[in-house]
Amino acid sequence: MSKTPDSAVRAYIEQHRAAFLDDLAEWLRIPSVSAQPEHAADVRRSADWLAAKLQETGFPTCEVWATPGAPAVFAEWPSDDPQAPTVLVYGHHDVQPAAREDGWDSDPFEPVVRGNRLHARGAADDKGQVFFHTLGVRAHLAATGRTAPAVHLKLLIEGEEESGSPYFRALVEERKDRLTADAVIVSDTSMWSEDTPTVCTGMRGLAECEITLHGPDQDIHSGAFGGAVPNPATAVARLVAALHDEHARVTIPGFYEGIAELTDHERELFTELPFDEEQWLRIARSTATHGEAGHTTLERIWARPTAEVNGIGGGYQGPGSKTIIPSSAMVKLSFRLVAGQDPDHIEKIVRAWAAERIPAGIRHEITFAAATRPCLTPLDHPALQSVARAMGRAFEQEIRFTREGGSGPAADLQDVLAAPVLFLGISVPSDGWHAPNEKVELDLLLKGVETTAYLWGDLAENWRDAH
Numbered sequence: 001m002s003k004t005p006d007s008a009v010r011a012y013i014e015q016h017r018a019a020f021l022d023d024l025a026e027w028l029r030i031p032s033v034s035a036q037p038e039h040a041a042d043v044r045r046s047a048d049w050l051a052a053k054l055q056e057t058g059f060p061t062c063e064v065w066a067t068p069g070a071p072a073v074f075a076e077w078p079s080d081d082p083q084a085p086t087v088l089v090y091g092h093h094d095v096q097p098a099a100r101e102d103g104w105d106s107d108p109f110e111p112v113v114r115g116n117r118l119h120a121r122g123a124a125d126d127k128g129q130v131f132f133h134t135l136g137v138r139a140h141l142a143a144t145g146r147t148a149p150a151v152h153l154k155l156l157i158e159g160e161e162e163s164g165s166p167y168f169r170a171l172v173e174e175r176k177d178r179l180t181a182d183a184v185i186v187s188d189t190s191m192w193s194e195d196t197p198t199v200c201t202g203m204r205g206l207a208e209c210e211i212t213l214h215g216p217d218q219d220i221h222s223g224a225f226g227g228a229v230p231n232p233a234t235a236v237a238r239l240v241a242a243l244h245d246e247h248a249r250v251t252i253p254g255f256y257e258g259i260a261e262l263t264d265h266e267r268e269l270f271t272e273l274p275f276d277e278e279q280w281l282r283i284a285r286s287t288a289t290h291g292e293a294g295h296t297t298l299e300r301i302w303a304r305p306t307a308e309v310n311g312i313g314g315g316y317q318g319p320g321s322k323t324i325i326p327s328s329a330m331v332k333l334s335f336r337l338v339a340g341q342d343p344d345h346i347e348k349i350v351r352a353w354a355a356e357r358i359p360a361g362i363r364h365e366i367t368f369a370a371a372t373r374p375c376l377t378p379l380d381h382p383a384l385q386s387v388a389r390a391m392g393r394a395f396e397q398e399i400r401f402t403r404e405g406g407s408g409p410a411a412d413l414q415d416v417l418a419a420p421v422l423f424l425g426i427s428v429p430s431d432g433w434h435a436p437n438e439k440v441e442l443d444l445l446l447k448g449v450e451t452t453a454y455l456w457g458d459l460a461e462n463w464r465d466a467h
C-alpha cells in the first residue's frame with residue numbers, strides 16, 4: 001500500500017485547481033474536430049498545445065507523432081527506479097463536431113462553468129479525462145517528495161478517435177518499441193454513476209460481415225418460374241432464422257469455443273450494481289428484454305457474445321406488388337465477441353456455416369470488415385487492484401466493477417503491445433458525450449486527478465509484490 005498522505009495530495013490539488021481548470025479551458029477552446037477537414041489545423045494545434053503542456057508538467061519527452069490522418073501526442077516520464085513497471089495511458093485529443101445551433105445553451109468551444117459543471121465539447125470526451133493525468137502526476141510527486149514518478153509513465157493521446165481511429169493500429173505497430181508497457185490505462189470511459197464509482201474491466205470485440213446471395217441472373221416471373229428454382233430472399237431468411245436456437249443461443253458451430261465464462265464471483269459483482277431493468281428498457285426504447293437463456297441483461301450485454309442482424313433486404317420493396325423471384329438478397333451481420341473469441345476464427349466458422357446452408361443454385365459472397373478484438377482484464381490482476389484501490393481512496397467508498405458492451409481501439413493496444421488494458425474514467429452517463437451541452441462534473445474530474453496521484457505509487461508497490 002502506498003504511503004502517500006491523502007491530505008497532502010488534497011491540499012496540492014486544492015492549491016492548483018484554478019490553474020488546472022484555466023489550462024483545461026484553454027485546450028477546450030481549440031475546436032479539434034477530427035471529422036471535419038476545415039478543422040484539420042485545429043487538430044494539429046490541439047496536439048501541439050498538449051505536447052507543450054505535458055512538457056511544462058515535467059515530462060522529459062513530448063513528441064507529436066504524425067500519421068496519414070491527424071497527429072497523436074506521445075509523452076514519456078521514466079521512473080528513477082529502473083525496476084518500476086511501465087504504464088501507458090491512452091486517450092484522445094480530438095472531439096466530436098459541435099455547433100451552437102445543435103441545441104447548445106452556449107458556444108461549445110467557449111467553456112463555461114455552471115454550478116459544479118464545466119460545459120464544452122470535449123469536457124468529458126476526452127480532453128478532461130486526459131488532462132486529469134497532468135495535475136495527478138504533479139500531485140503524486142509533490143506529496144511523495146519524488147522527482148520522477150513511481151512508474152515509467154507514458155502517454156499516447158490520439159487525434160482521430162472520433163473518426164474511427166483509421167490509422168491508430170498502424171501507428172501502434174510502427175511505434176511499438178516506444179510504446180511497450182506492462183499495463184495500458186484507458187482514460188476515455190464512464191463510471192456507473194456519480195454515486196456508484198466503478199472500474200470497467202473489459203470491452204467486447206466486433207466482427208462484421210455482409211452476405212449477398214445471387215439467384216437468377218435477373219428478377220424473373222414468379223408465375224412462370226416460381227416453385228421450381230431457388231429464391232435468394234427465402235435463402236437469406238432461412239439463414240437468419242438459423243442463427244439462433246430457441247434459447248437465443250448462436251448456433252454457428254464453434255461460436256462459443258474457448259470463451260471466458262463468468263465466474264460465480266463475477267456474476268455476483270454484477271448483481272451488486274444498482275441496475276434498474278425498467279429504466280434500462282426505456283433507454284433501450286424497447287418493451288421487453290430478450291437474449292441468451294440463463295443470463296441476466298448485464299451479463300448479456302457485457303459478458304456474452306452476440307450475433308445480430310443489422311440489415312436485411314432483397315426483392316421488390318415499392319408500393320403494390322411485383323410478382324418476381326428476386327435476383328439477389330443480402331444481410332448484414334455483426335458479432336460482439338468476448339474474451340477467448342478470435343475474430344479470425346469467427347470469420348472462418350461463419351463462412352463455413354453459411355456455405356453449408358445456402359442451397360444449390362444460389363451463389364453467395366461474404367465480405368468481412370476489419371475486426372476489433374475483445375479485451376478483458378482479470379479481477380485479480382495487480383494493476384486492476386491498484387486502480388480500484390486508488391479510486392477507493394479518492395472517492396472514499398468501495399469501487400465496483402463493470403464492463404463495456406461496445407468495442408474500441410483499446411483492443412489494438414492490448415493486442416499489439418500484449419499488455420492488459422484497464423479503464424480509468426470519471427465520466428458519468430449524464431455527461432452527454434457526442435451530444436449538445438456536453439459537460440464534466442468538476443468534483444469528479446478532481447477525483448480523477450486524486451486517483452492518479454495515488455495510483456502510480458500503489459501500482460509500483462503492488463506490482464513488485466505480485467512479481
Ligand SMILES: [Zn+2]
Pocket residue numbers: 092125126161188
Ligand atoms: Zn472518447
